[in-house]
Amino acid sequence: MNENYIDRITLGDCHNFLGNLDNESIDLFLSDIPYGICLDEWDVLHSNTNSALLGQSPAQIGKSGFKRRGKPINGWSQSDRNIGTEYREWCENWVAIVYPKMKKGASLFVFSGRRTVHQVINAFENTGFLLKDTLAWKKQSAHHRAQRVSIVFERRGLKEESHKWEGWRLGNLAPIFEPIAWFVKPYKIGGTITDNILENEVGAINIDECLINGSSPTNLLEFDYNINEKRIHEAQKPLSLIEFLIRLTTKQGQVVLDPFMGSGTTAVAAKQIKRHFIGFEIGTSFYQSAIKRLQEEVETDQYKSKQMRLSLFEKEEKYCANKSLKRMRKKPRTA
Ligand SMILES: C[S@@+](CC[C@H](N)C(=O)[O-])C[C@H]1O[C@@H](n2cnc3c(N)ncnc32)[C@H](O)[C@@H]1O
16 A cells, blocks of 8 residues: 555565555656665675675775675676576566556666666566666766786786786776666557556656756766765765656656665655655665655755745735835825
C-alpha cells in the first residue's frame, strides 16, 4: 500500500518493501542504482570477497586510492570474472518486483556504470521492460589516472623496455560521461502510445518544460552541481539533472520511485517540483543525511515560498490600502 511509503524515505533493504507497493501505481522509476563496480561496501554485489577488495588487505591499509580503483578488469582470481553475471542476477531480483508496480507506458531512468550498463539492460529486458534509449550524463570534469608504462619498466630496472614504451600508458581515457538507461514498460499490444496516455497519463515527454537555452534537449545531458549544493554522498548526482528527468516525463502530483536513495537527491528534486516520491535507503547514515537534507532543502524552500506568498500578499494589501486611501483623499469633502 503506497500510503505507508509516499513522500517518505524508508530505512532498509528495498527488497523488503517494493512488493508492498500498489500494482501499476508508479509513474516514473528514477534511480542511481549501485553500479556493481565495488565503489564501496554498498556496491559489492557478488559473493566473491577477495581479501584485497575495498582495500582490506594489510598491504592496502591507508591507501584509499587503491580501494577506490577496485579490481582490475582482468580480476585477481577466476571467480572475479563472475562478478558481472552475479550483478545481473542481483538486478533481476528487484527489477522483477518493480515490474508490476509500474504503470503501462511509464519511463524508467537507471543510472549505470559504463562497464556494467549491459548487465542492467539485460536484467531489465529479461524482466519485460523495453530499452528506449541510452542517455549520457556529461560531467564537468573527470578524475583521470593512466600510469606511464615506461615508468613501471624503469622501476623494474628494464631500461631498454622503458625507452621502447615511452608515451604509452596503462588505463582508460578520462571517464567524462555516465550512461543512463531509459526503459519503458510495454503497453497493450495493438494499442497506441496516445491511447496509453489517455488511459495511464504516462508515455509522453514534456519538451517545452525542458528546453536548454531555448532549444530542445538532446540525449547528451550536461548538468552540474549548483554552487550551494552540499555533497553528502560519494555517488551523489546533481539535483538539476534529476529534476530535468522528472520534469521531462511526469506531471505535478505523479509518483516517482527511487529504491536506492543515497543522499535523497530524487526526493528533494521531486518535492521541489511538486511530485510525490517513494524511496528506500539501506545505509543508516545516508538515510539520516537524506532526511536532514529533505527537511532543510524542501521544507525551507516551502517555507521560503510561503514567506514570498505572504510578503506578496502584504504588498498587495498595502497597495490596495494606499489606493483606497488615495481614492478617499480625492473624494470631495461633503459638509
Ligand atoms: C549510487 S548510490 C545513490 C546516490 C544518490 N543518487 C544520491 O544522489 O545521493 C546507491 C545507494 O543505494 C543504497 N543501497 C544499496 N543497496 C540497497 C538496498 N538493497 N536497498 C536500499 N538501498 C540500497 C546504498 O547505500 C547507496 O546509498
